[in-house]
Amino acid sequence: MEQRFSTFAEAREHARSVAKAEGVIACIQRGGEGYVVSTASSHKIPSTAPDPFLETSGPAIEFEDEVVRETVGEIIISLRQDLLTVIDEKKLMSTLKLGLHKIDTELKGLHSNITDELQEQVSELRRAYKGIETFIFILEDVENIRSADEASEYSSELWNILEYFSGAEIEKRFKKEIRELAEKEKALPVEKKVKQTAEINHKIAILNSSAPDCRKCGSSMVLREGNGDYFWGCSTFPKCFSRKRLKKEEREMLGV
Numbered sequence: 001m002e003q004r005f006s007t008f009a010e011a012r013e014h015a016r017s018v019a020k021a022e023g024v025i026a027c028i029q030r031g032g033e034g035y036v037v038s039t040a041s042s043h044k045i046p047s048t049a050p051d052p053f054l055e056t057s058g059p060a061i062e063f064e065d066e067v068v069r070e071t072v073g074e075i076i077i078s079l080r081q082d083l084l085t086v087i088d089e090k091k092l093m094s095t096l097k098l099g100l101h102k103i104d105t106e107l108k109g110l111h112s113n114i115t116d117e118l119q120e121q122v123s124e125l126r127r128a129y130k131g132i133e134t135f136i137f138i139l140e141d142v143e144n145i146r147s148a149d150e151a152s153e154y155s156s157e158l159w160n161i162l163e164y165f166s167g168a169e170i171e172k173r174f175k176k177e178i179r180e181l182a183e184k185e186k187a188l189p190v191e192k193k194v195k196q197t198a199e200i201n202h203k204i205a206i207l208n209s210s211a212p213d214c215r216k217c218g219s220s221m222v223l224r225e226g227n228g229d230y231f232w233g234c235s236t237f238p239k240c241f242s243r244k245r246l247k248k249e250e251r252e253m254l255g256v
């Protein structure tokens with residue numbers, strides 16, 4: 001009887017439960033994308049054999065670890081390939097997510113410590129995954145940028161993660177986004193100015209809520225700006241040209 005599994009850990013779990021339940025040796029082999037567990041009733045576990053399920057060291061364990069490392073190595077190679085060729089950020093993110101999840105599952109079955117080299121390769125992929133996540137976040141938020149400061153912040157964030165995608169197709173998209181952010185940075189006001197404008201608009205709204213009435217036509221007046229100064233003007237302008245100077249406290253409120 002044969003059964004397929006995508007990870008070695010799953011295959012091993014199955015092989016063990018079959019062996020335990022039926023007292024037969026289950027054989028794990030690589031097949032296609034995953035592993036095939038095959039059992040034959042003729043492969044009875046000899047009654048004299050030590051309990052194979054209690055084994056925590058020895059050649060069987062070393063073999064299992066070797067398979068795990070080999071499998072993780074193959075997933076890493078395939079993810080690196082995807083990293084270089086996939087241009088759609090969402091597709092790349094889900095591919096990396098799935099691959100990293102597979103790696104985590106495989107590594108859980110490892111009895112010995114993961115090697116530094118393998119660890120570094122996995123960390124590299126994790127950083128790339130985080131980088132793609134950031135890229136997607138920025139792409140979605142870029143329309144909401146209102147100041148040069150925000151544009152510059154996003155562009156330096158992209159610069160920082162650009163190194164994980166050196167030579168990759170998606171690197172072009174990063175660079176395009178950085179160029180567009182640089183243009184935004186030039187076109188948008190700096191944050192201080194944005195804040196000042198927001199503050200002054202708020203004050204104008206307050207003053208307008210208790211605007212005086214026009215002494216000529218009785219309509220309400222509105223705060224208007226001209227030549228860098230503020231004044232009350234009739235809201236029916238150009239029908240009525242009436243104007244009124246701001247009071248001292250009104251000037252103070254606007255800071256003019």
Ligand SMILES: [Zn+2]
Pocket residue numbers: 214215216217218219234235236240241242
């Ligand atoms: Zn008027």
